[in-house]
Amino acid sequence: MFKSISRKERIITQVLLIIITAIYLIPMGFVILSSFKVGGIKNYTYLFTSGFPILRMIFNSVFVSIMQVLLIVGVSSPAAFAFSKINFPGRDKIFLVIMLTMSISLLCFITPLFQTMKFLGWMNTYAALILPAATFWLPIAILILKNYFDSLGNELMEATKIEGGGYITIWYSVYAPLSKPATVNVIVFAFINSWNDYLNPLLFSRTEEMRTLPMAVISLSSSIHGARPEIIFACLVIMAIPSIIIYLFFQKHLGEGMTSGAVKG
Amino acid sequence: MKKPKSGSLLRMKRAEVLSGYLFITPIIILLGLFVFYGLFYVFKLSFYKWDGFMPETMVFRGLKNYSILIKDPLSLKAIVNVVIFMLSTVTVQMFLGLCIALLLRPKLLGHSFFKAIVYIPVTLSTVVIARTFMGLYEPYFGIINVFLRNMGLDSLTRVWLGDPKTALWCIIIANIFQWTGAQMVFYIAGLTTISEDVFEAAQIDGAGFWKTLKSIVWPGLWSTHTTVIVLGIVGAIKTFDIVWLLTQGGPGNSTQFPATMLYQAVAQNSQAGYGAAISVFMIVISVLLSALQISFNKKKQEA
Known part of the structure; x- marks a missing residue:
């Protein structure tokens, strides 16, 4: 089984894999079938023609996810580089404190977050949909990128220094491009995480115009929009397709990150 | 000959320290605003009775x-x-x-x-x-x-x-x-x-x-x-x-x-x-x- 595999073992393995996959396919198939019940493809067109602001919600989801990814990469890459390659007083202590906050849920700060958002006038704005959730994902991004920077040697840094380049040059034109594999992991998982996020918009979006797709499902379930199950299932399918495509497209490039991506849950 | 060299080393060291802090400034600001401030806030708030609306209505109630x-x-x-x-x-x-x-x-x-x-x-x-x-x-x-x-x-x-x-x-x-x-x-x-x-x-x-x-x-x-x-x-x-x-x-x-x-x-x-x-x-x-x-x-x- 572990080194070479007999014919009998091969058949058992294959059958077990097919059974497990079937168990996974049943709920997925159920959703797809349900989304075509009653109205067929009209369930999908209904979402776009009934006056429900689905296009606005899709735009919100895309915009918020892209902005979160840009913010996460833009902030975590230089920070991870500093924690890995630059010597400054208190470096390891600051890094440790950031790592200790890694698994605290955003929900624990619900009251201070509400107060901050009210004070800044950010309630129900894109700033509130982007910043808190992205901030809570930063520690894991830093961890992934720092581990990668650690694995790259210091030789290139010394070489650039001799040529007279400062740390910004060293990070921007040498180490950031070299960290592409880890950065791709961060981009993909940060995007999927943001696309799927339910908690952050639950707390900070107050009107339908500021809802993202996960919240669209909640809107559709309310009686104002008829709470029609087949329409809700169609919306679920629309929401699931981008995550699945992105995962399948980048599958080959997602090594270690696939495990780290699960950290945030 | 020795003095300028150690001076430039010092300057390099200072540049290193400064760029280190510069690189982590954005994350410190974001974590400070949403996490560290929140930590102090909830710790303090946990000793108060409050409905979450008007700050004036906060009442200290110990443990x-x-x-x-x-x-x-x-x-x-x-x-x-x-x-x-x-x-x-x-x-x-x-x-x-x-x-x-x-x-x-x-x-x-x-x-x-x-x-x-x-x-x-x-x-x-x-x-x-x-x-x-x-x-x-x-x-x-x-x-x-x-x-x-x-x-x-x-x-x-x-x-x-x-x-x-x-x-x-x-x-x-x-x-x-x-x-x-x-x-x-x-x-x-x-x-x-x-x-x-x-x-x-x-x-x-x-x-x-x-x-x-x-x-x-x-x-x-x-x-x-x-x-x-x-x-x-x-x-x-x-x-x-x-x-x-x-x-x-x-x-x-x-x-x-x-x-x-x-x-x-x-x-x-x-x-x-x-x-x-x-x-x-x-x-x-x-x-x-x-x-x-x-x-x-x-x-x-x-x-």
Whole structure:
């Protein structure tokens, strides 16, 4: 089984894999079938023609996810580089404190977050949909990128220094491009995480115009929009397709990150 | 000749320190605004009675929020639920994750398809998972009850999410479905760290499947087990989305979790002070678990 595999073992393995996959396919198939019940493809067109602001919600989801990814990469890459390659007083202590906050849920700060958002006038704005959730994902991004920077040697840094380049040059034109594999992991998982996020918009979006797709499902379930199950299932399918495509497209490039991506849950 | 050189070294050192701080300034600002400020805020607020609206109405009440929290029968319920959730999701996901990783190891026909199917739920929103399972658990048209009725097992049909006896297990099953793919990936990665020579030696010694699994694979995956267990515990403490979407802590508080108690206290019952006490409790446990995880990783690197 572990080194070479007999014919009998091969058949058992294959059958077990097919059974497990079937168990996974049943709920997925159920959703797809349900989304075509009653109205067929009209369930999908209904979402776009009934006056429900689905296009606005899709735009919100895309915009918020892209902005979160840009913010996460833009902030975590230089920070991870500093924690890995630059010597400054208190470096390891600051890094440790950031790592200790890694698994605290955003929900624990619900009251201070509400107060901050009210004070800044950010309630129900894109700033509130982007910043808190992205901030809570930063520690894991830093961890992934720092581990990668650690694995790259210091030789290139010394070489650039001799040529007279400062740390910004060293990070921007040498180490950031070299960290592409880890950065791709961060981009993909940060995007999927943001696309799927339910908690952050639950707390900070107050009107339908500021809802993202996960919240669209909640809107559709309310009686104002008829709470029609087949329409809700169609919306679920629309929401699931981008995550699945992105995962399948980048599958080959997602090594270690696939495990780290699960950290945030 | 010596002096300017040491001066330039000093200048280089200073440039290094300054750029170090410059590079971490953005994250310190963001974490400061949303995390560190929040830590002080909830800690202070946990000693006050407050509805969460007008700052003037804040009243100091000492440790009362904590004593209410300890005496609240709901707290015990939430802790019991989290422990049941933790133990069952972690053990089942470990078992299934390892099994699927082992089954995928010989790279049989279609193995990347099987792997993708099991991993896809990890990439989906909890909203999608929750709505899918609500469809399966639905009492009249849901697949589970329809299947049971067709098998003539009408007595087994339930209002799955509306029955205090089954609601928690419904949540646990949905969670296992969503996250087993992640554990599978951990175990696939873990299995590659066990050297082929060891398997070869085992085969030469005539060790069968179970013997090899028990004496080589299981102990060889020790660091994977610890990662999976710690992450499972961390995730359980934070669990909110799946519970809120499926049951909102009901029926009759039978599926309350610390996070749902916190959300209800602050967002529905205007008990910001009491909610802050729950937050402090959750934060302390999360930070302790992170510390544990960091020390595990250190040991792993040193080993």
